[in-house]
Amino acid sequence: MTDQGGDGRLVLRLRYTKLGKLRWLSHRDLARVLERALRRARLPVAYSAGFSPHPLLSFGLALPTGCESTAEYLDVRLEPTPGLLEAGPALPDLVRRELGPALPQGVAVLAAAVLEGSSRSLQQIVTACEWQLLAPGADPAALRRRAAELLDAESVPVARQRRGALVEEDLRPGLLALRVEDPQADPEPSGPQVVAELATGVPGARPDGLARALGIPGALVRRTHQWTNVEGSRREPLDAGPPALVPEGAAR
């Protein structure tokens, strides 16, 4: 393993879920929960120097409170302790194993990898996210019509509360893809599912605004992918791999 941080430390990237009741936890509060979980797992997280040392963690794009996700990312800087160095290529698995029991119900590590080479921060590299909107009881045909209208429109104004004031933003420039899938019967009957890709860094491109524009304001929203654009090819920061995306114990 190489010295990715330039300071002898290892940088580990984790992909994790935020499911169930925990979706009501804010991004900032979840960051604190994970910070404590890393300490409970006794992982040698590196700390900043200086007057008030803090753990060197770097979180990806904030997930709006109330949304679920199977594609959250965290970069952890670790001190190269003998135990970690000996693990070699098994390090990501070791971290997953140690961290797992320290996490609250609804959070599970789906993938882990030591970062190779220099890498920019998660917030800088992600260009788009894929969202799933579940609307039990909604009519699939009506939803399809509405989706087609949005895609055809020049602009889609959406209102949202910002610091107490109602501001209007345009959803359309950030709406990269949108499709409606039929309800599934398995494992349990559900409503139609909307799958959308929204660009990051576009003020109006938010999943709650999309849900309102589609007429399903109460939809359960779940982030399923974060996409980066590396030399023209679309990749996730970490692949979750083939296993089922929803781990055990994450059920609502």
Add this chain to the structure above:
Amino acid sequence: MENLWPRIEPLLAQVEKPARYIGGELGAQEPCHGPGRVSWLLVYPDSYEIGLPNQGLQILYEILNERPDAAAERTYAPWVDMEAAMRAAGVPLFSLETHRPAAAFDVIAFNLAAELTYTNVLNLLDLAGLPVRSAARDSSHPLVLAGGHCAFNPEPLADFVDAFVLGDGEEVVGELTEVLGGGDWTGPEGRHALRLALAQVPGVYVPALYQPELDPAGRPVSLRPRFPQAPERVEKRTVADLAAWPYPKRQLVPLIEVVHDRLNVEVFRGCTRGCRFCQAGMITRPVRERPAAQVARMVREGLARTGYDEVALTSLSTADFSGIEETVRAVMDAPGRLGPVAVSLPSLRVDAFTVGLAAQIQRTRRTGLTFAPEGGTWRMRRVINKLIREEDLYAAVEAAFAQGWRRVKLYFLIGLPTETDEDVLGIAELTKRCVAIGRAHHRSVTVTASVGGFVPKPHTPFQWARQDTPEELRRKVGLLKDALRGVRGASLRWHDPAASAVEGLLSRGDRRVGAVIERVWRAGGTFQEWSERFELARWEDALAEEGLSLDELVHRERAEDEPLPWDHISAGLHRDFLWQDWQDALAEQGVEDCRWTPCYDCGACTGFGLEHVVASTTPPAGGSQGTGQDLASGGRVPVRFLPVGAGR
């Protein structure tokens, strides 16, 4: 049993901090309900962030859930936005663990730690779907209990609560569970039979079993038991050996940020410093220390289990813990510690020893230190028996600035008995001198004087005292503002004097105050300890409608032979002792800490066959605050100022 979660979740998108209502904290239990188990809903009647850290509630939560005959869940006051959403959707108060309706529990038990939460108690009973008045409830409703420090004057809530529990709860919750689970309390006479049975548990006060006797003006003068099962005087419960109760074993770690968000380990209970304004110090006597080795183990295991990077060693004066140095060493040098751990010592004593201790534990992050001289002059501090000499304060502040701290906060009370304007201005004098001491070390230092209005509390020597009016308190704050105006490095903070007046009303009120609380609640007055929600006018209107006044109930000195509304409640302290201490206060006489000097026979030890449990027979190092010092001195002391730049 009905799980309300499917009806709760749709409300969460509309409210602030929705994670207040989801439960799922580390340490949260999975209560096992069922026949043969008494179900308890433990309630802290304030917001989740204020209530969750409450250690008393967490201790009882664990003890009850360890019992084979009990199951306990928790809830807190939903914030006003959530309450509105719940009422609109017809969702009643619910528990956090299994989201079941509060009314489905056998017991709803409130922790009363602050008087201004009383209107929330009524609101929560109403939100649970219960009649707020005890007399309107029967065996079909949960039993409503209350404990905590405020229960030592239960009368303002006597019409709403079925039974109050006085003192330490560790043992009595088990006894109450056995009474509740050991009989058939259903049927039309069930509730009355249960009340009689509860009254026979030591430490339990059942207000409905007492008849208030009124004087011709309608003022209650005494309470007489209406049934032989009800004792004339209810004595508080005291746990003799803290080592036998190493709780919380699994302190709750919340998902969202709360107050005191850290590991808390109680190092001792009780205090005999004898500060005359301090109700906690009086009603929790005698001193019972936890063995230092147990403290060290609870800290070590607690940090590993919770992942916290901060631990508070809690008590009423932690520097007095006889094992403090050993404990701090054990925490700071614990092998295998990961990352930095901060130790905080709430309630610091004012002396250089304490600062040395603080320096030892705060190797980094030396931002601010807080001391509580409470009184601005030596005369005032003799009256309140907070025997800090000026040289102790200056030595402490000197040591703090010399060791790198830049901000010092000083807590003071105004409106204390016998206080003169000179005493008030003494606060500004002390503050200015502390700034001068600091400026010898650093160019920019801040000394903040934080000023609270004194509220006389039951079971203290000041229970007879007159409380200052909000106008008087505002004038005194004005004196301080003028005196500190333009003083670089000095800042002044103060609490709302109007809220202090209502706290005084609820602290020393009698049964008539219950109707006032109900009126304020019905007028929408919840979360009264939140300044943005507090309105004095609401309380004044309610008092007027009940024919009562703050002048009579708050701003009036009581006579020696006047009956007090809490005469039937005993914290173990002899009334003679309290009266003598009140007289000593008026004579400006201090008394020493009885842990290391002869007994004053306050009653706390002898009444229970207990003694102070302290590991050390010698007073702690530092010597200030009434141990082994010459009480005749302590006023003006010469302060030597170092030239600016010295010591760098």
